[in-house]
Amino acid sequence: MTKERILEAAERLFAENGFEGTSLRQITAAASTNLASVHYHFGTKDDLMLAVLNRRLTPINQKRLEMLDAIEVHPPPLSAILTAFYAPVVELIEGPGAEFLPLFGRILFEGGRSREFFFQLMQPVASRFLAALRSALPHLQEEELFWRMHFTAAILGFTMAGSHVLAWVSGGKCQLRGARDITERMVEFSAAGLRAPVHQRSSL
Amino acid sequence: MTKERILEAAERLFAENGFEGTSLRQITAAASTNLASVHYHFGTKDDLMLAVLNRRLTPINQKRLEMLDAIEVHPPPLSAILTAFYAPVVELIEGPGAEFLPLFGRILFEGGRSREFFFQLMQPVASRFLAALRSALPHLQEEELFWRMHFTAAILGFTMAGSHVLAWVSGGKCQLRGARDITERMVEFSAAGLRAPVHQRSSL
DNA sequence: GTCTATACCACGATAGAC
DNA sequence: GTCTATCGTGGTATAGAC
Numbered sequence: 001m002t003k004e005r006i007l008e009a010a011e012r013l014f015a016e017n018g019f020e021g022t023s024l025r026q027i028t029a030a031a032s033t034n035l036a037s038v039h040y041h042f043g044t045k046d047d048l049m050l051a052v053l054n055r056r057l058t059p060i061n062q063k064r065l066e067m068l069d070a071i072e073v074h075p076p077p078l079s080a081i082l083t084a085f086y087a088p089v090v091e092l093i094e095g096p097g098a099e100f101l102p103l104f105g106r107i108l109f110e111g112g113r114s115r116e117f118f119f120q121l122m123q124p125v126a127s128r129f130l131a132a133l134r135s136a137l138p139h140l141q142e143e144e145l146f147w148r149m150h151f152t153a154a155i156l157g158f159t160m161a162g163s164h165v166l167a168w169v170s171g172g173k174c175q176l177r178g179a180r181d182i183t184e185r186m187v188e189f190s191a192a193g194l195r196a197p198v199h200q201r202s203s204l
Numbered sequence: 205m206t207k208e209r210i211l212e213a214a215e216r217l218f219a220e221n222g223f224e225g226t227s228l229r230q231i232t233a234a235a236s237t238n239l240a241s242v243h244y245h246f247g248t249k250d251d252l253m254l255a256v257l258n259r260r261l262t263p264i265n266q267k268r269l270e271m272l273d274a275i276e277v278h279p280p281p282l283s284a285i286l287t288a289f290y291a292p293v294v295e296l297i298e299g300p301g302a303e304f305l306p307l308f309g310r311i312l313f314e315g316g317r318s319r320e321f322f323f324q325l326m327q328p329v330a331s332r333f334l335a336a337l338r339s340a341l342p343h344l345q346e347e348e349l350f351w352r353m354h355f356t357a358a359i360l361g362f363t364m365a366g367s368h369v370l371a372w373v374s375g376g377k378c379q380l381r382g383a384r385d386i387t388e389r390m391v392e393f394s395a396a397g398l399r400a401p402v403h404q405r406s407s408l
Numbered sequence: 409g410t411c412t413a414t415a416c417c418a419c420g421a422t423a424g425a426c
Numbered sequence: 427g428t429c430t431a432t433c434g435t436g437g438t439a440t441a442g443a444c
Contacts, residue, residue, distance in 0.1 A: 021223075036422080038421095142377070144389075158361060227436070
């Protein structure tokens with residue numbers, strides 16, 4: 001299927017060179033098709049980007065909600081909530097979706113329509129997880145919870161999108177092992193951060 | 205000074221639209237000069253980007269090392285180390301460097317020469333801070349320390365580069381207050397994460 | 409040092425044959 | 427559905443007057 005090949009090539013090239021940094025000519029060459037086929041199947045370059053994003057993110061978000069619903073302890077333990085949030089993304093590194101990962105963080109910074117669309121796809125996930133976190137951390141004020149949820153997302157985004165950062169920080173000594181290992185490290189760190197005692201704020 | 209005006213305009217536009225997404229024509233128009241002056245003062249578009257990066261990052265890193273050296277308690281407390289790492293960046297939000305912040309994270313994801321250059325500028329800072337963290341957290345294995353330093357950097361990068369993420373997570377309810385407030389929240393969260401107990405890893 | 413003018417090329421998009 | 431051919435725009439970079 002031509003459409004599928006275009007999606008595959010676009011995913012890889014957008015991840016490598018960014019949206020503006022990738023031309024439709026590169027994409028169609030990599031997909032062994034012609035320039036016009038992109039417009040036939042997707043409309044514009046923008047729409048192609050949204051299709052690439054949607055193809056990976058929708059199944060991930062479904063899995064996240066399934067994992068959240070599958071937690072049987074009530075109120076759900078913090079580590080289970082975080083695992084449900086992290087694991088479906090981290091698992092991509094072991095499968096065919098690995099090409100997508102650098103895009104994951106990039107979209108948040110590149111702005112444009114893809115960022116809006118990203119947030120739109122994330123909305124049901126965000127509200128469900130915020131509710132779960134609220135029940136696991138009832139003592140946290142709403143604003144504090146937002147900040148800490150933000151930090152929690154940061155850890156995922158940076159780790160997935162920027163493996164080169166880790167490679168550099170560690171001087172190459174630190175490599176990505178299995179998805180389980182990474183998820184555990186992220187859950188450990190962010191669970192502790194979410195549970196950190198809140199000091200009084202010094203300034204307004 | 206034409207050179208200064210170009211740097212100013214380039215910083216803002218790169219931050220808004222990315223490197224590939226910004227044209228020299230946009231930059232020279234915003235700087236009220238002509239297309240050729242960029243090549244006269246900086247050489248290529250690439251070199252201009254490096255100049256923009258260097259102008260902000262070098263003073264920040266100097267201040268970081270000064271703050272680290274100024275800690276008088278030994279071994280240095282974790283919160284003081286983290287404050288020295290975070291504060292010089294966060295303080296930009298209150299000054300003229302605020303335009304630069306979105307670039308900060310973007311560079312890590314956009315790749316290219318600017319990322320290499322970024323790491324090069326960060327190298328002395330990274331080794332000094334890793335040493336300080338090692339002395340504050342002597343029980344952590346080297347690999348664990350690298351991961352957690354990575355998460356610590358993630359929190360800074362995401363918060364600085366992606367204020368829209370926080371705005372969205374909170375539905376606009378959560379706004380950026382002063383630099384002190386933000387730094388404290390980041391220090392609290394990451395200090396707890398760095399101190400989290402290490403469980404045995406399940407997989408290799 | 410700073411400008412105008414322009415060379416030259418790659419871009420996204422489209423029309424129309426097959 | 428897929429192709430070739432082409433349009434118009436805007437990209438980086440440069441030559442040469444002032």
